[in-house]
Amino acid sequence: MADDDALLRAGVALVLETDDRIEVVGQASDGLQAVELCRRLGPDVVLMDVRMPGIDGVEATRRITAAGPATRVLVLTTFHHDDYVWGALRAGAAGFLLKRASAERLIDAVHTLAGGESVLDPAVTRDLVAQVVGRGPERPPPSPEDTRLAQLTAREREVLRLAAEGRSNREIASVLVLAESTVKTHMKRILAKIDARDRAQAVAISYRSGLMPPRDPLGGY
Incomplete structure (x- = not known):
């Protein structure tokens, strides 16, 4: 500690x-x-x-x-x-x-x-998203992360978006009506495709690349 x-x-x-x-x-x-x-x-x-x-x-x-x-x-x-x-x-x-x-x-x-x-923590994640939204429409320059995220399927993008909101695998499974084991499989594939060491780095990459547009924080999740 x-x-x-x-x-x-x-x-x-x-x-x-x-x-x-x-x-x-x-x-x-x-x-x-x-x-x-x-x-x-x-x-x-x-x-x-x-x-x-x-x-x-x-x-x-x-x-x-x-x-x-x-x-x-x-x-x-x-x-x-x-x-x-x-x-x-x-x-x-x-x-x-x-x-x-x-x-x-x-x-x-x-x-x-x-x-x-x-x-x-979902409460902290919401504020990280709000900070991204607050940057306005300006997009970051292309990066290797853009290419890696482009490899994700539509379902994998959805799983990553929900993870970026601070949701657990169980909560993601509930939202997408999937088995929790299926969500875990999707997360493993996401980490491999974008070369992220863990879920937290995957979320950081998605924010930094700008390819995972957050929802309006005023509208909530």
């Missing part, structure tokens, strides 16, 4: 250790300490605050994922509109969650990341 608020760290640690499958192996009060602890301890999952002294959570995430891709980083943010979240995703974070999430949601998120999947 990396957060400059000692009280919050202690509280979250207590919550996590109510699950006998989770062990909090280290706590860091700043980004540099988080990087060093990850280097020594090799944790499965890091809960990362983004606003810390020294190097922030974005830079810490970049160094951690570059040094040990097996370590998954879950960004914890206080605000829906935290601008650091986008930077953390691009730096290699596997997901993001609001700090006010329930104990059950936090524990489930740790297991989800440890299992190789990603967690995208």
